[in-house]
Amino acid sequence: MQLIGFMDSPFVRRVAVSARFLGIEYTHKELSIFSQYDEFRQINPLVKIPTVICSDGRVLVESTLIIEYLELLSGRRLAPDHADGRIASLQITGTALVAMEKVAQLIYETKQRPVGVQHRPWIDRLVQQLRAAVDLMETYTAEGDRWLVDSAICQADITTAIAWRFVQNVTPEKIPATNYPKLSKFSDRAERLPEFIACPIM
Ligand SMILES: N[C@@H](CCC(=O)N[C@@H](CS)C(=O)NCC(=O)O)C(=O)O
Secondary structure: OEEEOOOOOHHHHHHHHHHHHHOOOOEEEOOOOOOOHHHHHHHOOOOOOOEEEOOOOOEEEOHHHHHHHHHHHHOOOOOOOOHHHHHHHHHHHHHHHHHHHHHHHHHHHHHHOOHHHOOHHHHHHHHHHHHHHHHHHHHHOOOOOOOOOOOOOOHHHHHHHHHHHHHHHHOOOOOOHHHOHHHHHHHHHHHOOHHHHOOOOO
């Protein structure tokens, strides 16, 4: 299996880190959806990262679906085994995915769109949504050594830690780490795990 995309995309990174937790081997190809657009189109005309090329040549997109594929391959799930925990994990993971998406949309609006045609009310709305997501992530984060849902790490932890690192990498001035002490501590703990260290953001 080959994973395509730079690790500065949190969607790529959550796939890579999940693969490591599941013990799935993969090769990694760094290809830019912007500066290498034409080359990317030859591999996947959808030009989306993460892109995964399965060993039989089938092409997958969408990080959540790719993780489902990885779980299928490994016969394991990065999810609690009880329904209540599963629902909690879905809720927390979804919130972290929104944080990632809002930062990505801010990048498109402020880096891809020329300054003169950027729409300030849209940017303000994105920042408000981003803050709402990160505020919720902070409330989901408990003090202490427990992971977010259970004693075992699950997708909620992986996606929350990766979303937080992405937010801090791109827009720390809008989301100061000092306002989110529990998330900062949680992120430090996750980022020290070998599965995260093996997938550095750049
Ligand atoms: N929902 C998707 C989001 C992936 C995504 O938005 N990737 C961005 C880069 S971070 C991308 O491919 N952007 C190019 C585009 O949408 O045209 C997932 O979970 O994989």
